Amino acid sequence: MTAEAAGEWRGWRAAAESALYGPGGFYRRPEGPAGHFRTSVHASPLFAGAVARLLCRVDEALGRPASLDLVDMAAGRGELITGVLAALPAEVAARTRAYAVEIADRPHTLDHRIEWLREPPPRITGLLFANEWLDNVPVEVAEVDSGGVPRLVLVRRDGVERLGEPVAGAEAEWLARWWPLGAVDGAQGGEALEGPEGIEGLRAEIGLPRDEAWASVVAAVDRGLAVAVDYAHTARQRPPFGTLTGFREGRETAPVPDGSCDITAHVALDACAAACALPGTRLLSQRDALRALGITGERPPLELASTRPAEYVRALATAGEAAELTATGGLGDFGWLVQSVGIPDVLAK
Numbered sequence: 001m002t003a004e005a006a007g008e009w010r011g012w013r014a015a016a017e018s019a020l021y022g023p024g025g026f027y028r029r030p031e032g033p034a035g036h037f038r039t040s041v042h043a044s045p046l047f048a049g050a051v052a053r054l055l056c057r058v059d060e061a062l063g064r065p066a067s068l069d070l071v072d073m074a075a076g077r078g079e080l081i082t083g084v085l086a087a088l089p090a091e092v093a094a095r096t097r098a099y100a101v102e103i104a105d106r107p108h109t110l111d112h113r114i115e116w117l118r119e120p121p122p123r124i125t126g127l128l129f130a131n132e133w134l135d136n137v138p139v140e141v142a143e144v145d146s147g148g149v150p151r152l153v154l155v156r157r158d159g160v161e162r163l164g165e166p167v168a169g170a171e172a173e174w175l176a177r178w179w180p181l182g183a184v185d186g187a188q189g190g191e192a193l194e195g196p197e198g199i200e201g202l203r204a205e206i207g208l209p210r211d212e213a214w215a216s217v218v219a220a221v222d223r224g225l226a227v228a229v230d231y232a233h234t235a236r237q238r239p240p241f242g243t244l245t246g247f248r249e250g251r252e253t254a255p256v257p258d259g260s261c262d263i264t265a266h267v268a269l270d271a272c273a274a275a276c277a278l279p280g281t282r283l284l285s286q287r288d289a290l291r292a293l294g295i296t297g298e299r300p301p302l303e304l305a306s307t308r309p310a311e312y313v314r315a316l317a318t319a320g321e322a323a324e325l326t327a328t329g330g331l332g333d334f335g336w337l338v339q340s341v342g343i344p345d346v347l348a349k
């Protein structure tokens, strides 16, 4: 690609915004996210079953209201909300108002009970669930230059990068509070480094737009629970060179903001949590969250194989799916940010 065809230099936030959501953007394509990667939703129907049980707990905590909201934020093609509706007891499903919130168009075959919206409903009593949304909210990337100064990373349409202006204002404040570039802590295996030569090249993704996006949807919850599930890190374990990456047709690729691939970066979920400042906040792994919702991954007893072989084979397959959803080094390491609004902690049971 010539420099001219590669276009102007832009910060990663603007570049990813148009590559993912602009006309012809990656998430506007007909195959949808499932055409390129598997989330927990596609890995197993057990995931939708667990979210259905979570909704039932929220329902009980709310005193079984006449109308119970279920909001699937960043719904993809509606796979999760369809699975949750199917897994709910009929009596709860009958009181549930289901909303899928998505930038992409409504799929033609979607269950008529699901409302398809561009923004969340303004007042929610129930459960707002966002699986793998925040990692796709575009952010700026900062990199430390040879003088030790964190600068915005600029990128062209062909993925070539250069450094721009020093990070300033609210973005600099966010970095200083949540992802200081320059101190490498023990969790990253290093010592505090001093001098520009020790920190040159360190990178961070500036999560401010994600904090704001999350706070704005949580603000719509009058009573109930808001849950964000994503690849995540916290202040104790920020990756020293960031996590910006691309996905195309099931494979990780270099992030190139031309609409040909997903562009994603792990989420500073502790910063998102603080943006809402709710007393009922928990940050836990998907492994622990799913265990609290009854997914253990235990294998069926071996004697079942001889007494009821068909049942044994089904139970074994289910155990395999549960193991994938809770795997160390895989989906089980995802973070669940769980924020209760006016109800007790429903995961504590």
Ligand SMILES: C[S@@+](CC[C@H](N)C(=O)[O-])C[C@H]1O[C@@H](n2cnc3c(N)ncnc32)[C@H](O)[C@@H]1O
Binding pocket: 027, 033, 039, 040, 041, 042, 073, 074, 075, 076, 077, 079, 080, 101, 102, 103, 104, 118, 130, 131, 132, 133, 136, 137
């Ligand atoms: C990685 S996919 C996850 C889809 C689904 N939640 C799942 O887990 O399979 C991210 C989705 O977020 C949607 N999205 C991103 N920003 C959004 C926004 N502000 N409002 C609604 N949907 C959004 C994208 O269009 C895309 O379908």
